[in-house]
Amino acid sequence: xxxxxxxxxxxxxxxxxxxxxxxxxxxxxxxxxxxxxxxxxxxxxxxxxxxxxxxxxxxxxxxxxxxxxxxxxxxxxxxxxxxxxxxxxxxxxxxxxxxxxxxxxxxxxxxxxxxxxxxxxxxxxxxxxxxxxxxxxxxxxxxxxxxxxxxxxxxxxxxxxxxxxxxxxxxxxxxxxxxxxxxxxxxxxxxxxxxxxxxxxxxxxxxxxxxxxxxxxxxxxxxxxxxxxxxxxxxxxxxxxxxxxxxxxxxxxxxxxxxxxxxxxxxxxxxxxxxxxxxxxxxxxxxxxxxxxxxxxxxxxxxxxxxxxxxxxxxxxxxxxxxxxxxxxxxxxxxxxxxxxxxxxxxxxxxxxxxxxxxx
Ligand SMILES: Nc1ncnc2c1ncn2[C@@H]1O[C@H](COP(=O)(O)OP(=O)(O)OP(=O)(O)O)[C@@H](O)[C@H]1O
Ligand SMILES: [Mg+2]
Numbered sequence: 390x391x392x393x394x395x396x397x398x399x400x401x402x403x404x405x406x407x408x409x410x411x412x413x414x415x416x417x418x419x420x421x422x423x424x425x426x427x428x429x430x431x432x433x434x435x436x437x438x439x440x441x442x443x444x445x446x447x448x449x450x451x452x453x454x455x456x457x458x459x460x461x462x463x464x465x466x467x468x469x470x471x472x473x474x475x476x477x478x479x480x481x482x483x484x485x486x487x488x489x490x491x492x493x494x495x496x497x498x499x500x501x502x503x504x505x506x507x508x509x510x511x512x513x514x515x516x517x518x519x520x521x522x523x524x525x526x527x528x529x530x531x532x533x534x535x536x537x538x539x540x541x542x543x544x545x546x547x548x549x550x551x552x553x554x555x556x557x558x559x560x561x562x563x564x565x566x567x568x569x570x571x572x573x574x575x576x577x578x579x580x581x582x583x584x585x586x587x588x589x590x591x592x593x594x595x596x597x598x599x600x601x602x603x604x605x606x607x608x609x610x611x612x613x614x615x616x617x618x619x620x621x622x623x624x625x626x627x628x629x630x631x632x633x634x635x636x637x638x639x640x641x642x643x644x645x646x647x648x649x650x651x652x653x654x655x656x657x658x659x660x661x662x663x664x665x666x667x668x669x670x671x672x673x674x675x676x677x678x679x680x681x682x683x684x685x686x687x688x689x690x691x692x693x694x695x696x697x698x699x700x701x702x703x704x705x706x707x708x709x710x711x712x713x714x715x716x717x718x719x720x721x722x723x724x725x726x727x728x729x730x731x732x733x734x735x736x737x738x739x740x741x742x743x744x745x746x747x748x749x
Pocket of ligand 2: 659660
C-alpha cells in the first residue's frame, strides 16, 4: 500500500464526515505532522472542519467534488460506516480508501454483520429478518420472549429501535421503526457490555487495544471503564472474534466490535464499526497511542504505536443535558475535558466527553 505520510509527515489524509470522530482524527493527524481534508455536506465550521487543514462542503453524491477531494489527498477514511458504496468507489479509483468496501458493506447492515459473525463461529443473539408485518408475526411467535426490533441501516445511539414483548401490537412496533428492512433480535439479559478495538494494516498485521466495558442508557453510551474488569478468557475471546472479523473483510484501519456478556457467561456479538469508537475515547489520555493516532499511523504507513494502558480509566459522555456541568468540570482536578464545538446542546446529543484516571 502506498501511504499518506512519510516519516517527515508530508502526507494528507482525507476524512469523510464532519463530526467529533473526524475532529479527533484530524487533531491526532496534526500532532504527527499530517494534514487533513474534511469532506462533508456541512464541513465548514463543523466539529471536524474547524480543526482540519482544508474542507470541502459538498454532498456525498457530487462526483466532481469527490474526485477533486480524492486527488488532493493520499488516502481517504470515513468517520461513519454509512458512506454510500458509490461514494467510496469514486474515491477508490483515485486514491486509497480505508476501511475498504467489504468492511463498509458488512457494517452498514445489521443482518449482514451478524451473518458474517455467525459464519465465523462468533455467537450472536438469535435474529430474524423482518420485511413485513407477516415476517414480524412469524418471528415473534418463534421467539415468544422479549425482543428488540431495529432498522437494519442507519441506526445509531439507539435510534430506529423499539422494544417488543409478546402480546404487544406488532403493527405499531413496525410503524414506529418505519422500515421494511428490519431485524428482530432476542432481548439478551446481560451482566455487561464490552467492546474490542484493533488496528489492521495493509499487510494484515493487527494491533489490539485493551477491551472496554460499557454502560448504555436509552441505547446511548454513557460510561466506559477500561481496561474492562473481566476475566482474561473473555478479553481473549473478544479480541479473537474482532481479529477474525477484520480478516474476513480485509480491513485496513480500525475495527470496533460491541459484545454482550450474557448472564449465562456467553460472549455475544452485537455490532461492528470500521472506525474509531466512542468507547475508546479514553485511549487519548489512557494509552501510549490513542485510537485516533493509531488510525493516522496506519493510514500514513508510520507503523503501529504501543497501546499499553496507563492504569485504569473512566470515560463519561457529555450529552446536551449535561452541558450545565461544564463549568464545574473545568475546575475539577484530574479531569480531561473534551468539547466537540457543537453549537446546539440538544437532549441526548453527544457534545463532549470527560476522561478520569481511576488508578493503577
Ligand atoms: N438484543 C439486545 N439485547 C439486549 N440489549 C440490547 C440488544 N440490542 C441492543 N441493546 C441495547 O441497546 C444498545 C444500543 O443498541 P445497538 O448497539 O444495536 O444500537 P446502535 O444504535 O447502533 O448503538 P450505538 O450507535 O450507540 O452503538 C446496546 O448497546 C444495548 O445496551
Ligand atoms: Mg451499538
